[in-house]
Amino acid sequence: MTPQILAIVMAVILLIAVILLLRSYVLPEKYAVIWLVASVAAIVLSAWPGLLDAVSGFFGIAQPINLLFVGAFFVILLLLMQISLELARTRDELRKVVQKLALEIEQVRRTDDD
């Protein structure tokens, strides 16, 4: 087995995992797009190594694998950034909901006492 086949198999497993998660409504489509794009890109790059060489040549990068590392690193940073922003927004919304709920419960208690 060549390393290339191993890479293709891993990329295909990633794609299938993403599709199964989507199918069962575990992964919302908002986050699905980036994972679908990433897994398809992984399949294309592993099935067609010449593409990576050509793009590396264009940018003047001697070792094509370095382009892959830099690219993957950047994509992962973007994903982390997205998760941080989502988490911040979710915390903010949770705070608002808890505050509103607390005020509403107090209001109900007050009317019950009357």
Next chain:
Amino acid sequence: MRVLVAVPALNEAAVIGQVLDSIQTVHALADVVIVDDGSRDATASIARAHGAHVVSHAINLGVGAAMGTAFKYATRHGYDAVIQFDGDGQHRPEYIASLIKALDHADIVVGSRFADGGTFKSSAARRGVQRLISWVTSAYARTRITDATSGFRIAGPRALEVFAEHYPVEWLGDTVESIVLATRQGLTVREIPVVMNERAGGAPSQSIFRATLYTGRILLILGLAGIRSVPPQLRARRAHASREVTA
């Protein structure tokens, strides 16, 4: 049949009063609920002052979630059908009766601007996009849908049961995805022709960038709907129902 008119509204203080006045001519406001989706203006208090029931989301969740709340409200209060009526003044109350009447022949009835060769004016690009979306949705629904993104619709008893459990919440996806979901559950969808007003309030999505995003989004949702199975909530409902039958 007890019919609830549900009005999802976000920051519609400028027009919500007029909208409720217009609904009142054909439907008792006691059977109208405004789902205020986290408005920052006086939408909720104006609606309450008019005599409609108001359910307020603490945060903005989108039209799909607002309708989800409306369907849960409807089952809790014993309604048989729910009409979605937008809070921006686009929909005309004179068609409410037509929607209810058409429910005799389907589980979901959509008010279409384009059925009957409607005359809603829009650019050629917009019409092309609408046609593409309608074509894909029609293929899923196995019936001709000319205005899949129309928010003016009624859900009958069987549809209400499904939608109270699960209603699509994705941005822009609720209208088309709910049709696909309903069809998957064996419900029937049909259209009746309606005329709509120009938007009185709210910002229309006019820019090219937003229009492209909108189209891409809806086509993605339709594509994903093709590979998706039944949402977990509905699967549990089905298993429960079949157990009852065998018991």
